[in-house]
Amino acid sequence: MRAISWIAVNVFKESVRDRVPYSLVLFAVLLMGASYLIGQLTAGQDVKIIKDLGLAAIAIFGLFIAIFIGIGLVSKEVERRSIYPLLAKPISRPQFIVGKYAGLVLTLAANVAVMTLALYAVLAYLTYTESPEFRDAWDAPGVDPQMLKAIVLIFVELMVVTAIALLFSTFSTPILAAALTFGLYVAGHFNTDLRNFDQVVESRPAVLLARAAYHVLPDLSAFDVKTEVVHGLPVTFGYIGTTLAYGLAYITALILTSVVIFSRRDFK
Amino acid sequence: MTRAGIAGALLLAAVSLGAAVALQAARDARYPREQALERAVMYVRSGPALRRIVLSFDALAADVYWIRALQHYGGDRRAAQSGRRYELLYPLLDITTSLDPYFTIAYRFGAIFLAEPYSGGAGRPDQAVALLRKGIAAQPTKWQYFHDIAFVHYWQLRDMHAAAKWFRMAAEQPGAPTGWSRLRLRC
Numbered sequence: 426m427r428a429i430s431w432i433a434v435n436v437f438k439e440s441v442r443d444r445v446p447y448s449l450v451l452f453a454v455l456l457m458g459a460s461y462l463i464g465q466l467t468a469g470q471d472v473k474i475i476k477d478l479g480l481a482a483i484a485i486f487g488l489f490i491a492i493f494i495g496i497g498l499v500s501k502e503v504e505r506r507s508i509y510p511l512l513a514k515p516i517s518r519p520q521f522i523v524g525k526y527a528g529l530v531l532t533l534a535a536n537v538a539v540m541t542l543a544l545y546a547v548l549a550y551l552t553y554t555e556s557p558e559f560r561d562a563w564d565a566p567g568v569d570p571q572m573l574k575a576i577v578l579i580f581v582e583l584m585v586v587t588a589i590a591l592l593f594s595t596f597s598t599p600i601l602a603a604a605l606t607f608g609l610y611v612a613g614h615f616n617t618d619l620r621n622f623d624q625v626v627e628s629r630p631a632v633l634l635a636r637a638a639y640h641v642l643p644d645l646s647a648f649d650v651k652t653e654v655v656h657g658l659p660v661t662f663g664y665i666g667t668t669l670a671y672g673l674a675y676i677t678a679l680i681l682t683s684v685v686i687f688s689r690r691d692f693k
Numbered sequence: 694m695t696r697a698g699i700a701g702a703l704l705l706a707a708v709s710l711g712a713a714v715a716l717q718a719a720r721d722a723r724y725p726r727e728q729a730l731e732r733a734v735m736y737v738r739s740g741p742a743l744r745r746i747v748l749s750f751d752a753l754a755a756d757v758y759w760i761r762a763l764q765h766y767g768g769d770r771r772a773a774q775s776g777r778r779y780e781l782l783y784p785l786l787d788i789t790t791s792l793d794p795y796f797t798i799a800y801r802f803g804a805i806f807l808a809e810p811y812s813g814g815a816g817r818p819d820q821a822v823a824l825l826r827k828g829i830a831a832q833p834t835k836w837q838y839f840h841d842i843a844f845v846h847y848w849q850l851r852d853m854h855a856a857a858k859w860f861r862m863a864a865e866q867p868g869a870p871t872g873w874s875r876l877r878l879r880c
Contacts, residue, residue, distance in 0.1 A: 463760075466760050466763070466764070467756075467759065467760055467763060473756070473796075473798075474756045474759075474760075477752040477753045477755075477756050478753060478756070480752075481750050481752070481753040484749065484750070485750075564795075564797065611748065614748045614749055615745070645749070646749065648749075649749040651749070651752055652751065652752045652793060652795065655752060656795040658795065
């Protein structure tokens with residue numbers, strides 16, 4: 426456990442040194458600029474647009490961090506040959522993989538937390554400056570705690586993407602790993618089409634194959650409740666709980682597969 | 694690189710940027726570009742197709758299309774009489790509401806823009822009703838949409854019976870103001 430936390434802290438420090446937090450500044454500037462510009466461009470609903478923009482920015486910036494740092498977690502150590510002194514230390518290969526993953530999740534958590542605070546700060550300012558009559562027309566309150574439901578699900582989705590990037594990082598080059606991770610991210614958002622394949626195709630084997638792919642590929646569209654939350658529509662804790670449990674189970678499967686691949690890899 | 698070299702490079706960069714800005718301004722003044730033609734292009738007309746393309750960012754894409762619809766309406770309304778066409782208004786609103794089916798303002802304001810008689814609006818009350826019906830399909834108990842359809846029938850189509858029917862339906866929805874039932878009687 427100590428070795429895992431040691432590796433995780435080092436990955437976090439390395440991410441900070443790689444200037445990942447600068448994305449936060451960019452996010453904050455984007456959000457502040459948008460809140461002013463949108464007021465000039467749209468007729469009402471600026472709070473909706475700021476929420477949409479904020480949640481989308483958290484998802485996009487998080488995706489960039491998850492993919493572009495995730496793909497280098499293992500392959501960079503191999504390229505630099507720093508893997509040899511690392512594995513010579515009393516660190517097992519599973520500890521190395523789990524520690525690397527935990528470190529990147531820590532980086533993501535810090536990023537998402539700061540971006541969430543920035544979003545709530547802009548919404549609080551908007552709520553404070555608008556008249557009560559105007560606020561009454563909003564679908565949901567400006568500073569709405571329900572938005573945390575969407576943010577938690579975005580975070581777990583990013584954890585899944587990180588685990589995918591880590592898996593590909595254990596056996597392929599960074600460019601290929603980025604392409605494969607992004608491909609799975611896109612496929613994961615079309616996953617529900619595979620479930621409903623029987624509505625467009627009659628062939629039984631094709632339907633079974635599609636159903637199998639539906640279960641094997643990550644079901645990322647399930648993590649998207651942004652629209653519901655922004656419009657104040659109900660998102661039950663039961664749905665969130667089962668989706669979180671699905672995400673954690675999928676991450677466990679990916680990490681275990683990464684551990685198996687990495688444990689069998691020969692670095693000679 | 695020496696300190697003088699860095700200062701020289703920065704100065705040269707600033708001069709180059711200034712020259713680029715001056716050239717851009719001179720070119721725009723001499724060869725004005727036709728903006729109306731650029732504005733009238735819609736590359737993707739299918740809401741469901743666009744919804745797939747934008748992955749999980751459909752609400753944000755809806756915001757972009759809503760702002761585009763507003764700019765299109767405002768731009769055409771402010772244009773000279775001959776330039777007022779509003780030909781992209783309904784497709785833009787249709788895509789906006791396909792990307793975000795709960796976008797209340799897009800349905801309600803959009804219906805006003807469509808129903809308003811030409812040249813203040815598109816003069817298409819039929820499209821206004823179609824847009825609001827789409828809203829009802831997404832949120833079947835939203836009394837505001839029933840009420841807005843009633844108003845389109847009342848003001849633009851002058852169909853009092855249809856207006857009365859829609860006011861009655863609006864009054865029957867949960868959360869509707871109690872005064873609507875009296876409005877129906879006056880139609």
